Amino acid sequence: MRSLSRVAVGAPLVALSLLHLAFGSIDGFKDGVSNYSFPDDFIFGVSTAAFQIEGGWNADGKGESMWDTYLHKHPEYTPDRSNGDVAADSYHKYMEDIDMIKNLGVNYYRMSISWPRILPNGTDNNINHAGVMYYRTLFEELLRVNITPIVTLFHWDMPTPLMDLGGWSNPKIVDYFEDYARVAFNLYGDVIKTWTTINEPHQHCYNGYGHAFFVPALLSHGVGEYLCTHYILLSHARVYRMYEKEFRAYQKGRVGITLDAFWSEPKNPDKPEDVDAAKWYLQMHLDIYAHPIFSDVGDYPSFVRERVNNMSLQQGFSRSRLPYFSAEEIDSLRGSSDFFGLNHYTTFLMSQSNMEKEWLVPSLDHDAGVKVEQNLTWPLPGPEWLTVYPAGFRKLLNYIQTNYRIVKKIPIIVTENGMGDKGQIEDYERCSYFNDYLYQVLLAIHQDNCNVQGYFAWTLMDDFEWSDGYVTKFGLYQVDFEDPNRPRTPKLSAKNYRNIVRTRRIDFNYIKPPLNRLQSNRL
Numbered sequence: 163m164r165s166l167s168r169v170a171v172g173a174p175l176v177a178l179s180l181l182h183l184a185f186g187s188i189d190g191f192k193d194g195v196s197n198y199s200f201p202d203d204f205i206f207g208v209s210t211a212a213f214q215i216e217g218g219w220n221a222d223g224k225g226e227s228m229w230d231t232y233l234h235k236h237p238e239y240t241p242d243r244s245n246g247d248v249a250a251d252s253y254h255k256y257m258e259d260i261d262m263i264k265n266l267g268v269n270y271y272r273m274s275i276s277w278p279r280i281l282p283n284g285t286d287n288n289i290n291h292a293g294v295m296y297y298r299t300l301f302e303e304l305l306r307v308n309i310t311p312i313v314t315l316f317h318w319d320m321p322t323p324l325m326d327l328g329g330w331s332n333p334k335i336v337d338y339f340e341d342y343a344r345v346a347f348n349l350y351g352d353v354i355k356t357w358t359t360i361n362e363p364h365q366h367c368y369n370g371y372g373h374a375f376f377v378p379a380l381l382s383h384g385v386g387e388y389l390c391t392h393y394i395l396l397s398h399a400r401v402y403r404m405y406e407k408e409f410r411a412y413q414k415g416r417v418g419i420t421l422d423a424f425w426s427e428p429k430n431p432d433k434p435e436d437v438d439a440a441k442w443y444l445q446m447h448l449d450i451y452a453h454p455i456f457s458d459v460g461d462y463p464s465f466v467r468e469r470v471n472n473m474s475l476q477q478g479f480s481r482s483r484l485p486y487f488s489a490e491e492i493d494s495l496r497g498s499s500d501f502f503g504l505n506h507y508t509t510f511l512m513s514q515s516n517m518e519k520e521w522l523v524p525s526l527d528h529d530a531g532v533k534v535e536q537n538l539t540w541p542l543p544g545p546e547w548l549t550v551y552p553a554g555f556r557k558l559l560n561y562i563q564t565n566y567r568i569v570k571k572i573p574i575i576v577t578e579n580g581m582g583d584k585g586q587i588e589d590y591e592r593c594s595y596f597n598d599y600l601y602q603v604l605l606a607i608h609q610d611n612c613n614v615q616g617y618f619a620w621t622l623m624d625d626f627e628w629s630d631g632y633v634t635k636f637g638l639y640q641v642d643f644e645d646p647n648r649p650r651t652p653k654l655s656a657k658n659y660r661n662i663v664r665t666r667r668i669d670f671n672y673i674k675p676p677l678n679r680l681q682s683n684r685l
Contacts, residue, residue, distance in 0.1 A: 196668040198604040201650055205616030206663045207270030208263060208638065209578050211317040211361070213246050214625035216276060222292035225282030227319035228329070232377040239379075240631030249626045250641045251648045258650060262622060262639055263309055266656060267663040270310045272577055272618045274317035274361065275341055280349075284321030286341040294349055301353050312421065313350070314358040315343055315401070318366055318628075319377070319421040325378055330397075331371065331389040339397040340404055345383050351413040358503055358577065359401050363394040363424040372526055375629055384524025385483050388470070389588060392485040395454055395495060402498040419455065420503030420577045423448040425554030425561075429511040429535065439512040439532045442469075444561065446530040452502075454487070456566040456574030460496035461487055473529045483524060502562060502569055505578035505620075507553030508547065511535045543591035544582040545634050555579070559606040559614060573615035576603065580620035582627070585635035590675040592638075592655040597668050604668070619659055623650055 182573055200206075219230050233245035252259050252390070263271050277284065279293035304311050316339070324338055360366075369375035372387030380386050398419050405417045426443040428436035445453075445465045453463045459658075462484065470484040487495065515533035522528065536542075540549040562567050581595040596619065606612040624637035632643050638656040642649050658673045 181589075194669070195669060196601060196604060196670075198608045200604065200665075200666040201607070202666075203615070204666070205575065206268045207272055207312070207616065207618040208266060208268055208622045208659075209272040209618040209620050210252075210259075210274075210394045210622050210625065211314070211319075212276040212279070213249070213317065214621075214627070215250040215252040215259075215623065216279075217246065217248040217251045218279075219245075219247045221253060222275065222296070223282060223290040224293055225278035225290075226322040227276065227278045228322050228325040229319055229377050231322045231325075232379065236467045237422040238631060239326075239526075241633050242631040244626065244631035245644075246626045248648070250623055250643075250650075253296065255648060256268065256296075257303065257620065260303055260309065262271075262306060262652075263304075264307050265660070266638065267660045269308060270312060270616070270618070271304060271622075272312040272314065272358075274314035274319075275346060276319055277316060278319065278321040280345065281321065283344055284301060284324035284338060284342070289345060295486050297350065301350060305353060310356075311354060312356040312358065313346075313354050314361050315339075315346060316359065317361040318370075320378075323584050329371075329378060329390070330393050331380075331382070331386055332630070333393060334556040336397045336400050340400045343401040344404060347409050347413070351409055355413070355415040356501075357405070357415060357417045358420045359398045359417065360394055361420045361577075362505055363391065363398075364447055365422055367391050367394065368447070368526060372522075377628075381522075383522040384526070384528070387526050388484045391450060392487075394563040395451065396487075396491060398455075399498045401489070403494055416500035418499040418501040418503050418575075419451075420505055421448060421451050422505040422578075423558055424507070425509040425558045426532075426549070427509050427537075427551070427554060427557075429513040429533075433513075436513045439514045442514075442530055443510075443512050443534070446526060446532070449565070452566065453560070454492070454495040455497070455499050456502060456568050457496070458567060460492040462635055468533075470529050473524065477524055497568065499572070501572050501615075502566070502574045503577040504558075504562065504574055505560055506555055506576065507579065507581070508549055509537075509540075511537055517521070530647070538590070538608045541591075543595070545630070548581055550581070550595060550598070552602045555599050556602040556606045556610070559603070559612045560610050563610070563612045564603060569613055572606050573613050575616035575618075576614065577616075577618050578620040579617065581632040582636045585624055585637075585640055587640055587651060588675075589651050589653045589655045590673065592653070593658040593673045596655060596659055596662070597670055600662060601668050 213229055237243045249609055282288055282290050301311050367387045367390035370378050371390040372383045373379050374381050402417050426440040428440045430436045445463045449463045471482045474482045484514050513533045518533055536549050540551050542549050579599055581592055603614055607614050621636045623639040624635040624641040627634045640651045640653055654673050661672050662668055
């Protein structure tokens with residue numbers, strides 16, 4: 163997960179941020195052990211993604227993904243000139259991964275299948291037996307130690323032959339994704355009972371089709387990101403309805419989608435235009451995906467439709483850059499998820515703007531008309547885009563529950579939440595992050611009656627963090643990428659998360675930084 167890399171923060175803030183986190187005293191948090199506890203049936207898990215950990219990029223008949231192809235052609239794309247050829251080598255070390263998951267005490271593991279490892283050409287006429295057996299073995303070994311796998315079909319590693327056809331901008335991708343999903347359901351539906359179709363379509367479309375922050379790096383701004391949005395949504399609906407018709411009766415599983423959202427805070431809450439800007443941002447970045455699926459009426463939000471239509475007209479386009487759904491497609495999309503999968507990391511400040519120097523025209527940024535900034539008083543322990551504002555998490559959960567009535571009937575499952583740093587073993591800041599953000603989940607459950615039923619920490623181990631390469635580390639376990647054996651070492655955050663899972667409460671004093679750590683952070 164990475165976005166908004168252009169949002170910069172001054173270096174002096176880093177030391178202040180570490181001090182703030184190290185003391186663990188963010189407004190609204192109590193010392194000691196939380197009064198509230200997570201319900202007995204609350205799901206705790208940990209998440210990974212195939213391309214980020216597996217390696218084995220061409221092993222045993224696997225086809226190339228678009229990330230393989232692009233990074234081999236453009237090694238300069240990542241700051242450390244790295245790629246996912248070996249990554250954490252989970253293709254060979256999956257039994258060690260299972261031991262790590264077991265040691266965390268969680269009973270659920272959210273992971274993804276590599277589309278090109280199963281279908282090397284992307285199409286269902288060529289199924290790779292070795293890839294099929296790899297995942298079958300992994301699933302069975304997880305279940306043998308009472309860890310339930312939850313599987314994402316697409317976590318950004320599209321087979322290169324399909325990307326060469328335009329990827330998610332090509333209407334035919336709907337058919338190809340349905341074919342792939344049917345193969346997966348037939349192969350693994352006897353043991354996999356929770357599926358996520360697509361991970362973070364907003365990040366993928368916005369950063370990969372509208373910008374060059376992610377592969378495929380198309381820079382088709384103002385057009386490509388909307389085509390990607392449209393056909394990803396239709397692909398999701400097609401797969402959901404296919405499972406409903408062909409598999410649900412006897413496999414008895416559930417299918418959903420994982421959306422991502424930053425919380426949008428008005429830069430000045432006393433200015434009505436900033437309050438409006440925060441609403442606009444959420445509609446253009448979250449609701450554009452959530453509204454077609456989770457609202458009572460379906461389709462794109464009216465604000466999004468009017469905004470893009472009007473901007474397209476002003477720019478001389480003969481038709482809207484945002485495609486239209488047919489009545490049948492609106493019906494197919496509406497209600498097409500058995501849970502609301504949510505990835506959340508941070509919060510930004512919002513204000514209205516007609517134009518910013520970094521905006522492209524046309525683009526989603528320009529259409530939205532919202533200037534996005536960081537609050538320089540919030541902690542910044544790692545990546546330049548990830549400031550720490552735990553209260554935003556609770557506000558986001560309430561926003562979803564308030565705006566989508568169906569969420570009272572189906573659960574919100576937090577499928578990713580976490581923070582990055584430089585990979586240190588003594589990761590006190592990550593311990594504080596998990597404590598503080600999980601406390602907001604407790605408040606949302608117990609004080610706001612939000613229907614949150616699960617939480618997955620991102621991520622199990624240090625991995626390939628997309629265009630950041632191996633520079634940024636999000637893992638509960640450290641991976642030594644300089645060692646060909648890729649040894650894993652638990653961080654303090656692994657111990658801290660294990661204690662939360664075990665006690666179902668948050669002990670803010672369970673792991674406290676030594677005095678010299680606090681003193682050094684005062685500098």
